Amino acid sequence: MQLPTPRGPLTAALFERLRRSPHTFDPPPVPAGGPAVDDEDLQLALFACYELHYQGFEEVRQEWEWEPSLLAARKALERRWEEGLARAVLRPPSPPSPPLAPGVPxxxxxxxxxxxxxxxxxxxxxxxxxxxxxxxxxxxxxxxxxxxxxxxxxxxxxxxxxxxxxxxxxxxxxxxxxxxxxxxxxxxxxxxxxxxxxxxxxxxxxxxxxxxxxxxxxxxxxxxxxxxxxxxxxxxxxxxxxxxxxxxxxxxxxxxxxxxxxxxxxxxxxxxxxxxxxxxxxxxxxxxxxxxxxxxxxxxxxxxxxxxxxxxxxxxxxxxxxxxxxxxxxxxxxxxxxxxxxx
Structure with a gap:
């Protein structure tokens, strides 16, 4: 599998980095606003980061998998997605992790x-x-x-x-x-x-x-x-x-x-x-x-x-x-x- 076409500034910047040898870089800013579940740029960037732990991409060197700079960038993407996922799943005032009712298996x-x-x-x-x-x-x-x-x-x-x-x-x-x-x-x-x-x-x-x-x-x-x-x-x-x-x-x-x-x-x-x-x-x-x-x-x-x-x-x-x-x-x-x- 090859890297796909970027869908916005996040993936454009990320894919440009991944096509090069592993190196240190500052994580790109992750824009807020709009439902994260519909954010094409966010979801594709996160998918590309995760894919390095599966079969990867032909033009991306395997050393990128645990490169600290990429992990830092992924952490920022994950933070946005975890917040967006919670908003999509839970409607206030529901708690983030609803407890199991007493006596209910x-x-x-x-x-x-x-x-x-x-x-x-x-x-x-x-x-x-x-x-x-x-x-x-x-x-x-x-x-x-x-x-x-x-x-x-x-x-x-x-x-x-x-x-x-x-x-x-x-x-x-x-x-x-x-x-x-x-x-x-x-x-x-x-x-x-x-x-x-x-x-x-x-x-x-x-x-x-x-x-x-x-x-x-x-x-x-x-x-x-x-x-x-x-x-x-x-x-x-x-x-x-x-x-x-x-x-x-x-x-x-x-x-x-x-x-x-x-x-x-x-x-x-x-x-x-x-x-x-x-x-x-x-x-x-x-x-x-x-x-x-x-x-x-x-x-x-x-x-x-x-x-x-x-x-x-x-x-x-x-x-x-x-x-x-x-x-x-x-x-x-x-x-x-x-x-x-x-x-």
Whole structure:
């Protein structure tokens, strides 16, 4: 993957630095104002910083990953995003980390949080009404995370112990295909992309996805890279698993309606079965076990779950709003740009 086109002064300055050998520099100022979740420049800059901890960029030297100047710049970006994320998720006077009510098990608290979440039924639209171009757009958005699926949450494993650690390992082992490359969820998603005649290379649609799509990925990386966000990372994963089975069933139905074969649909069908089990393990054993060990961090778990639900709702609102207006949900997207070989 190569560095994308800058989307403002932050990314222009940052990418100019990253194309050179690692060196000391003063962090560029991070402008305030406007919702951080919609800030294209902020989200792309943060995504680029985080990507150095994954597969990186071809023209960026690996030594940049732990360069103190870049970490200082990332810290300023993270500060803006953490503040913006809290504003997006919590409406005053809600506290930053709402405590778990006395006598309420974590599994029940998470279930109530999921049940209270409301948003546009993107999955129902994809199942019944979306055309092939719209389904490809949806897959392009999701490719930013699904081509590295499970990786951000894996950072929690060495920070856990006992029952919650075992539970997370159980979930992640399934995500990575039980050691079989062809069953890894990222590889199953590649098969879906190929079945839709899309470019399945890592980061192929980074240029096209908007801030909200990057924000979803950035939040997982933020939680995964900082030990102080361990509870939020676990809550995020639990919400992810608890809201997965039904939508993935709808995605599979939609893809079958549009002519997708069994191989192309396997990614979604796999999640219908696997996540029905994962949600119980994540809510009860992983999050419940973590809170039993660390009662004071129950609010962190719930906050992480709320972040996952809120960002998914905002993503659905973005996509459905543009489709209702008859325009693409991607940035300057054209149908040809979603086809394999177009790059």
């Amino acid at each position: 974590m599994r029940r608290a998470l279930a109530e949080l999921v049940a209270a979440d409301e948003g546009p039924r993107l999955s129902a639209f994809l199942a019944r009404q979306a055309d092939l171009e719209q389904f490809r757009e949806f897959v392009a958005h999701r490719s930013i995370y699904h081509l590295k699926e499970a990786d951000p949450h894996t950072w929690a494993i060495p920070r856990l112990s006992g029952r919650p650690k075992a539970a997370l390992v159980e979930i992640q082992a399934d995500e990575y295909g039980g050691g079989r490359v062809e069953r890894m969820h990222s590889e199953l998603f590649r098969a879906t992309m190929r079945g839709l005649d899309m470019d399945d290379s890592y980061g192929a649609y980074l240029e096209r996805v908007p801030a909200i799509t990057l924000a979803i990925s950035n939040t997982m990386s933020l939680f995964g890279l900082h030990r102080r966000h361990l509870g939020a990372l676990l809550g995020h994963l639990a919400a992810f698993e608890m809201t997965s089975s039904a939508p993935n069933h709808s995605y599979s139905l939609g893809l079958r309606r549009l002519g997708g074969d069994e191989t192309a649909r396997r990614f979604y069908d796999e999640h219908v079965q696997a996540d029905a089990v994962h949600e119980q393990v994540a809510a009860h054993d992983m999050c419940g076990g973590f809170v039993a060990q660390h009662p004071s961090r129950a609010g962190d778990v719930l906050y992480g779950a709320a972040c996952a639900l809120t960002l998914d709702r905002l993503f659905a609102e973005h996509v459905m709003d543009r489709w209702r207006r008859g325009v693409s949900s991607l940035r300057e997207a054209r149908e040809a740009d979603l086809m394999a070989g177009s790059r």
